[in-house]
Amino acid sequence: MVGLGWWLFGPDFLVLVVVDELKLIFFAFLLGFSVAGNSKGCVISCSSSNGKEPESTESNGIKKTAEEKRRAELSAKIASGAFTVENSGVPSFLRDGLSKLGIQSRFLESLFRWNAGRELLPKVPEAKGAISAIRSEAFFIPLYELFITYGGIFRLTFGPKSFLIVSDPAIAKHILRDNAKAYSKGILAEILDFVMGKGLIPADGEIWRVRRRAIVPALHMKYVAAMINLFGQATDRLCKKLDAAASDGEDVEMESLFSRLTLDIIGKALFNYDFDSLTNDAGIVEAVYTVLREAEDRSIAPIPVWEIPIWKDISPRQRKVAAALKLINNTLDELITICKRMVDEEELQFHEEYMNEQDPSILHFLLASGDDVSSKQLRDDLMTMLIAGHETSAAVLTWTFYLLSQNPDVMAKLQDEVDSILGDRFPTIEDMKRLKYTTRVINESLRLYPQPPVLIRRSMEDDVLDKYPIKRGEDIFISVWNLHRSPTNWIDADKFNPERWPLDGPNPNETNQNFSYLPFGGGPRKCVGDMFATFENITAVAMLVRQFNFQLALGAPPVGLTTGATIHTTQGLNMTVTRRARPPIVPILETSTQLADSAAKVEPILGQTGQVIPAR
Numbered sequence: 001m002v003g004l005g006w007w008l009f010g011p012d013f014l015v016l017v018v019v020d021e022l023k024l025i026f027f028a029f030l031l032g033f034s035v036a037g038n039s040k041g042c043v044i045s046c047s048s049s050n051g052k053e054p055e056s057t058e059s060n061g062i063k064k065t066a067e068e069k070r071r072a073e074l075s076a077k078i079a080s081g082a083f084t085v086e087n088s089g090v091p092s093f094l095r096d097g098l099s100k101l102g103i104q105s106r107f108l109e110s111l112f113r114w115n116a117g118r119e120l121l122p123k124v125p126e127a128k129g130a131i132s133a134i135r136s137e138a139f140f141i142p143l144y145e146l147f148i149t150y151g152g153i154f155r156l157t158f159g160p161k162s163f164l165i166v167s168d169p170a171i172a173k174h175i176l177r178d179n180a181k182a183y184s185k186g187i188l189a190e191i192l193d194f195v196m197g198k199g200l201i202p203a204d205g206e207i208w209r210v211r212r213r214a215i216v217p218a219l220h221m222k223y224v225a226a227m228i229n230l231f232g233q234a235t236d237r238l239c240k241k242l243d244a245a246a247s248d249g250e251d252v253e254m255e256s257l258f259s260r261l262t263l264d265i266i267g268k269a270l271f272n273y274d275f276d277s278l279t280n281d282a283g284i285v286e287a288v289y290t291v292l293r294e295a296e297d298r299s300i301a302p303i304p305v306w307e308i309p310i311w312k313d314i315s316p317r318q319r320k321v322a323a324a325l326k327l328i329n330n331t332l333d334e335l336i337t338i339c340k341r342m343v344d345e346e347e348l349q350f351h352e353e354y355m356n357e358q359d360p361s362i363l364h365f366l367l368a369s370g371d372d373v374s375s376k377q378l379r380d381d382l383m384t385m386l387i388a389g390h391e392t393s394a395a396v397l398t399w400t401f402y403l404l405s406q407n408p409d410v411m412a413k414l415q416d417e418v419d420s421i422l423g424d425r426f427p428t429i430e431d432m433k434r435l436k437y438t439t440r441v442i443n444e445s446l447r448l449y450p451q452p453p454v455l456i457r458r459s460m461e462d463d464v465l466d467k468y469p470i471k472r473g474e475d476i477f478i479s480v481w482n483l484h485r486s487p488t489n490w491i492d493a494d495k496f497n498p499e500r501w502p503l504d505g506p507n508p509n510e511t512n513q514n515f516s517y518l519p520f521g522g523g524p525r526k527c528v529g530d531m532f533a534t535f536e537n538i539t540a541v542a543m544l545v546r547q548f549n550f551q552l553a554l555g556a557p558p559v560g561l562t563t564g565a566t567i568h569t570t571q572g573l574n575m576t577v578t579r580r581a582r583p584p585i586v587p588i589l590e591t592s593t594q595l596a597d598s599a600a601k602v603e604p605i606l607g608q609t610g611q612v613i614p615a616r
């Protein structure tokens with residue numbers, strides 16, 4: 001999924017290439033709240049649950065002290081009101097001035113009557129950006145400090161433009177669910193247009209409604225159950241790779257391996273295509289990564305040079321992106337054609353849980369359903385889901401393994417559960433319900449590292465948030481990071497504590513946590529792949545920890561965080577992987593028929609609307 005995280009930051013200057021006023025303002029914002037290029041992200045100090053920090057060398061220690069000092073200075077500045085904007089407004093200032101000059105109050109009253117109603121309306125607390133004070137870390141971290149001072153909604157002002165930062169569950173619920181129709185995806189749609197077009201994430205209005213209605217049924221329970229087999233096979237390939245590294249005593253960079261694992265999975269799941277990116281780096285895999293990198297870079301670039309007409313023809317980089325997009329589009333067109341042929345030749349009896357055993361992909365479902373859609377729209381949807389379903393899951397796995405490496409007690413408990421429930425088998429749909437602690441570990445990882453950390457909206461009409469009236473056209477960032485780490489919502493908010501979620505309670509979601517927990521968003525635009533992703537993550541975590549122990553590699557760079565579409569590490573997650581001292585594991589693959597049969601017997605574990613569980 002894509003979020004404000006897209007917008008990282010460039011150097012501390014603003015070059016005035018006016019392509020679009022709003023985008024420039026955004027760039028100004030980003031420049032202000034900039035961060036962390038790959039080399040200068042913060043050392044994570046907010047994530048460790050048991051007081052253990054990532055392994056640190058002497059220089060890491062120095063960096064960390066500087067970081068803590070910088071953060072303390074920022075907190076002190078915020079607390080002293082250095083960011084606060086006085087809300088007195090011009091009319092009251094003028095009125096006071098005229099009154100001091102001796103103008104009669106009766107006259108002043110009639111003069112200023114036009115403004116009386118407006119002045120009485122409460123104003124959103126306002127903070128102004130101070131570029132130098134809040135540079136050099138992932139943007140959502142300074143937003144947290146501002147939230148602690150200014151509260152669940154505040155306005156962040158840069159020059160003529162401002163942004164509303166929302167960190168309050170009730171306001172988030174209003175925007176995402178109760179009055180969702182009044183909000184669009186705003187600038188997100190503009191930035192992602194080159195790659196996602198009118199795909200489900202950026203689309204708004206009627207296109208979104210029609211496509212959502214077509215796509216959601218494709219992710220039915222029988223399909224997701226069949227996918228567990230695929231998750232198992234792909235993870236098994238990763239296990240083999242790790243096993244070889246363990247034999248050779250080589251450290252591994254897990255973030256990129258997780259990215260490849262989830263790319264392989266989503267390619268098969270969406271359009272029955274095997275990227276085989278765990279072993280293959282060229283051609284289409286390279287093209288996918290070129291496009292992904294471009295999407296991230298566009299979101300952080302200080303100048304939208306790609307919008308200058310001639311640029312895309314002369315810039316080697318833009319030509320490479322165009323060639324990559326062409327290759328992907330051609331491949332998708334080919335896959336669509338092959339799939340159409342398959343559907344034509346099939347004795348089709350389409351029904352609610354329709355699934356083709358040879359090709360259970362979402363594309364096959366959509367074509368078999370008779371979905372009346374252009375190839376371009378289909379491509380946009382597939383591309384959107386490819387990115388949405390790939391980056392997010394990879395990030396969840398990355399941060400889960402980081403957290404596990406910092407919390408050996410949790411790891412031990414997790415391995416006990418996996419050993420007793422899975423043994424040496426491949427996971428099945430029934431296991432998804434039984435692997436309760438594994439699920440809680442992932443729930444908790446998603447709380448501390450929400451993917452994406454911020455959701456973006458734009459108001460399409462005037463509205464009232466909390467007690468504050470807001471105008472049409474407001475750009476709003478709902479900080480899931482703040483919601484998930486708010487001291488009012490959570491006890492020991494920064495602590496990694498899977499035990500906070502009772503094993504016998506419902507699976508935590510936005511509904512039963514009353515919008516203080518939004519791992520998959522909420523309301524009509526909630527993630528369509530939540531169950532798919534949860535089962536994918538459970539399968540991968542369970543199979544990996546069953547076979548290996550994971551530790552941060554000795555001498556590896558500290559694990560810093562930065563933002564792209566999701567929360568990335570600054571320099572990778574370098575780990576030493578060792579085989580667990582257990583009898584050798586010989587996975588037994590179950591057939592898809594068995595899986596499909598068993599799917600019918602298992603209730604979904606997601607989307608339960610149990611009673612509200614107070615945050616713990």
Ligand code: HEM
Nearest residue numbers: 001200201385388389392393451520521525527528529533
């Ligand atoms: C752990 C993995 C995942 C996480 C954390 C995640 C998170 C999210 C979130 C937070 C949203 C809401 C965005 C917003 O309101 O602005 C979202 C939307 C979406 N997600 Fe996911 N997602 C994940 C996996 C997937 C997968 C596997 C797929 C596809 C199979 C997918 C497809 C989508 C789509 C299409 C939307 C847009 C829905 C709409 O606007 O109607 N996601 N996701």
